[in-house]
Amino acid sequence: KAGVTQTPRYLIKTRGQQVTLSCSPISGHRSVSWYQQTPGQGLQFLFEYFSETQRNKGNFPGRFSGRQFSNSRSEMNVSTLELGDSALYLCASSLTGTGSNEQYFGPGTRLTVT
Amino acid sequence: GQNIDQPTEMTATEGAIVQINCTYQTSGFNGLFWYQQHAGEAPTFLSYNVLDGLEEKGRFSSFLSRSKGYSYLLLKELQMKDSASYLCAVINRGDSNYQLIWGAGTKLIIKP
Numbered sequence: 001k002a003g004v005t006q007t008p009r010y011l012i013k014t015r016g017q018q019v020t021l022s023c024s025p026i027s028g029h030r031s032v033s034w035y036q037q038t039p040g041q042g043l044q045f046l047f048e049y050f051s052e053t054q055r056n057k058g059n060f061p062g063r064f065s066g067r068q069f070s071n072s073r074s075e076m077n078v079s080t081l082e083l084g085d086s087a088l089y090l091c092a093s094s095l096t097g098t099g100s101n102e103q104y105f106g107p108g109t110r111l112t113v114t
Numbered sequence: 115g116q117n118i119d120q121p122t123e124m125t126a127t128e129g130a131i132v133q134i135n136c137t138y139q140t141s142g143f144n145g146l147f148w149y150q151q152h153a154g155e156a157p158t159f160l161s162y163n164v165l166d167g168l169e170e171k172g173r174f175s176s177f178l179s180r181s182k183g184y185s186y187l188l189l190k191e192l193q194m195k196d197s198a199s200y201l202c203a204v205i206n207r208g209d210s211n212y213q214l215i216w217g218a219g220t221k222l223i224i225k226p
Contacts, residue, residue: 041218043201043216045214045215045216055211056211090156090157103147104159105158106156
């Protein structure tokens with residue numbers, strides 16, 4: 001069974017630009033969560049999508065948005081990029097959500113904002 | 115509020131035993147995960163505890179005490195490949211949903 005895939009793996013953008021990241025979950029998994037990871041901060045939860053609906057949302061500004069398609073693939077968009085948005089963005093899929101299902105993480109997209 | 119505490123960094127010797135602690139404060143505890151993350155890689159699942167007690171899985175064991183808001187991950191017969199960050203995450207159940215709350219992780223350094 002193929003794992004979680006994320007594209008692109010690396011991105012360099014400049015301040016003010018916008019970026020779209022993509023995540024394909026494990027086949028059969030309906031929940032996709034997005035996280036931001038920076039050194040010393042741990043994993044910061046962005047949002048979770050389940051069956052094309054945003055089910056949970058973390059404490060990030062409105063510049064961060066996402067969506068999920070009918071095939072469970074998900075995209076995350078960050079508009080008006082700031083230097084502080086430089087981070088590793090991880091997506092994780094699970095069968096039904098974060099109740100008791102373990103999450104399977106993708107390799108991440110490393111975003112650098114200059 | 116919700117809070118998870120783990121030591122930032124620990125050092126241990128190859129072949130030895132190490133215990134990584136995690137304390138948490140949440141309003142709707144519904145389980146606890148441990149994940150391992152090697153540098154530059156994605157986190158991978160190690161264990162899940164929802165009831166009090168010890169869960170053993172090979173060289174790794176995880177313990178939970180819900181009354182104390184405390185868990186630990188025990189690594190035995192340490193190997194160099196165990197050098198990684200170990201993340202504690204608590205499932206918090208709200209009124210209508212679940213959310214995973216993550217600790218900042220403990221970086222474990224194994225010395226020969």
